[in-house]
Amino acid sequence: MSVPLRAITVFHAVARFGSITRAAEDLGVTPSAVSQQIQTLEVGLGTALIGKAGRNVVLTEAGERYFEMIGAEIDRIMEATQRIQGFRSVTTLTVRATPSLSTKWLLPRLAGFVEAHPDIELRLDGTNEPTAFQKESVDVEIRHGTGGWPGLFAEGLAEESFRPVCAPSLAAPGSLAAEDLPRHRLIHSVKSQVQWAHWFKLAGVVPAARWRRLLFDRTHMAIDAAAGGLGIALESDLMLWGDLRAGRLVCPLATPPRITLVTQWVTCPPDHLRHRKVRAFLDWIRQERDAWAAERSAETLPANL
CATH class of the missing domain: 1.10.10.10 (Winged helix-like DNA-binding domain superfamily/Winged helix DNA-binding domain)
Structure with missing residues (x-):
């Protein structure tokens, strides 16, 4: 039959x-x-x-x-x-990334890619779910994690620096010491690779057994909550950069402990690298990463970056 x-x-x-x-x-x-x-x-x-x-x-x-x-x-x-x-005169590129990275880092930069590649129709899929590349029509994923996924090409997006941040109305830049932080409400990104307990250990601070906490399972929500004056968040400058530059967030410590990690990885099956649209995206995001790193090194932000 x-x-x-x-x-x-x-x-x-x-x-x-x-x-x-x-x-x-x-x-x-x-x-x-x-x-x-x-x-x-x-x-x-x-x-x-x-x-x-x-x-x-x-x-x-x-x-x-x-x-x-x-x-x-x-x-x-x-x-x-x-x-x-005739329904599609361009090539579609589907990129999956977490909602936080999509909102805080990718979206502010996408105009450059779209303008440089008018023949590529970009679809940005904002989700935290890892891609099953064999089953899903996703070309590239920017995945949060530690890297090293068997069978996948994986390249670190950027080295990130984690620091406490808050609204300037809550605390001025450099106005607090590390031991002052437990007296404030602390905002937690529950899926972050850097948590407050680790930060306090590096800072040599023993907080009280009970903290005033506000928990979010999305980084962009934690960042927006901090910018709204709800407490002090511990986040990556990759995600914070736009809010730091705009002055919506500041680091209340003059010399916070230095914590650097790569938590965002550009991934795809190796055979996807043969596609022109994938290579174009990788070339673009590397340029954006390098430009951001240079900007971070050159720009002086209030008190402590």
């Missing part, structure tokens, strides 16, 4: 979205029509491809293997079809 290509593309959409309803919306058909196409494909292949887990769709083991085998090919067929139909 031959399997219609339509049924294969419908399965691809369901597997990609993890939802019959979302696949139907993307394809412009009813959920019932999607289910019928999946049934046709399963009959043609002689095996079950999807199952249900509550309201969610899950792939069977056979479904997982099938999606891995056809995913990239269907993506190429769909892109080629759209090009011929």
